[in-house]
Amino acid sequence: MKPNMRRGMILWLPLALVLSLFIVFWRGLMQPDDHVIASQMVGKPLPEFAFPAAMPGQPGVAAADFRGGEPRLLNVFASWCLPCIAEVPVLMRMKAMGVDIAGVAIHDTTPALEKFLGQHGNPYSRIGHDSGSRLQIALGSSGVPETFVIDGKGTIVHQHIGVVGERDIAKLLALLGKAR
Amino acid sequence: MRAALAFAAALLLAGPVVAQDHAEISLADPAREQQALDLMDTIRCVVCQGQPVSGSDAPMAGDMRRIIRERIAAGDKPDDIRAWLVSRYGDWVSFKPVVKPATLPLWLLPLAALLGGLWLVMRRLRLRKR
Numbered sequence: 001m002k003p004n005m006r007r008g009m010i011l012w013l014p015l016a017l018v019l020s021l022f023i024v025f026w027r028g029l030m031q032p033d034d035h036v037i038a039s040q041m042v043g044k045p046l047p048e049f050a051f052p053a054a055m056p057g058q059p060g061v062a063a064a065d066f067r068g069g070e071p072r073l074l075n076v077f078a079s080w081c082l083p084c085i086a087e088v089p090v091l092m093r094m095k096a097m098g099v100d101i102a103g104v105a106i107h108d109t110t111p112a113l114e115k116f117l118g119q120h121g122n123p124y125s126r127i128g129h130d131s132g133s134r135l136q137i138a139l140g141s142s143g144v145p146e147t148f149v150i151d152g153k154g155t156i157v158h159q160h161i162g163v164v165g166e167r168d169i170a171k172l173l174a175l176l177g178k179a180r
Numbered sequence: 181m182r183a184a185l186a187f188a189a190a191l192l193l194a195g196p197v198v199a200q201d202h203a204e205i206s207l208a209d210p211a212r213e214q215q216a217l218d219l220m221d222t223i224r225c226v227v228c229q230g231q232p233v234s235g236s237d238a239p240m241a242g243d244m245r246r247i248i249r250e251r252i253a254a255g256d257k258p259d260d261i262r263a264w265l266v267s268r269y270g271d272w273v274s275f276k277p278v279v280k281p282a283t284l285p286l287w288l289l290p291l292a293a294l295l296g297g298l299w300l301v302m303r304r305l306r307l308r309k310r
Contacts, residue, residue, distance in 0.1 A: 035229060035272065037226055037269055037270070037272060037273075038270070039268065039269070040266075040267055040268055040269065040270050041267075041268060107239055132243050132246060132247075133239070133240050133243035133244075134243070134247070136240075136243075137240075137243060137244060137247060137265075137268065138268065139268070140268035140269050140270075142226035142227065142240070142269070143226075143227065143240075
């Protein structure tokens with residue numbers, strides 16, 4: 001290469017750098033910033049909480065309920081959450097298989113819950129009100145629905161983000177079995 | 181006159197009886213409220229992910245503001261509250277990146293760019309002198 005040709009290429013280098021940076025920034029701006037936020041609480045003990053009963057005739061939910069030796073599911077849901085409707089039949093099937101599911105209702109009211117569970121079915125053994133998302137935030141959960149697998153000692157084993165579908169049953173059952 | 185005085189006295193005596201919802205209502209102590217606001221500005225809303233919890237209308241952002249104000253009011257340090265949230269959601273929830281091996285490029289790159297630029301300018305000046 002002739003020296004002046006190399007010099008010419010070096011002169012173009014800054015422009016190329018700026019252009020490639022521009023492309024990176026432009027792509028970053030155009031893509032929606034939607035991250036799935038994994039909880040950092042997996043592997044750690046369930047935070048302390050005790051919620052009053054949300055449904056008449058069913059107990060509330062407390063952290064102590066999860067230390068009884070039996071692995072359980074902790075389902076974070078709400079009657080105002082449309083995707084939550086989709087997972088009720090799947091949760092009902094898991095309940096029929098003998099899985100104990102505790103429900104924590106976010107920003108909810110008892111009449112709204114009665115209507116929701118009356119319409120779609122009630123897969124929960126116990127339901128508590130988390131009106132200020134306190135447990136949800138302490139769990140590192142960022143939306144509804146989310147389902148946590150808790151082992152018999154009250155340790156969080158797994159976080160399932162989003163609707164529990166038919167194809168998630170096997171995985172959750174295996175995790176519950178392992179958590180025994 | 182006596183009625184007006186009685187009314188004024190009643191006003192003075194009537195403190196805030198109901199517990200205030202600190203999702204929206206400021207703390208009474210301005211210094212603590214400022215601490216809370218500064219923290220809220222640098223905590224990311226996990227629902228509207230580009231926004232800090234201070235500027236988000238999502239109910240969950242309000243829940244986070246409430247927790248932050250309550251903890252500040254109880255005497256917790258902002259850095260401890262930030263660390264608590266990071267222990268739940270990861271570094272991602274904080275707009276203030278910490279220095280650790282994974283974030284070193286973030287801190288070193290601007291420095292490297294500045295040094296590189298300085299070197300280029302120095303070389304240019306030396307060339308021109310010749």
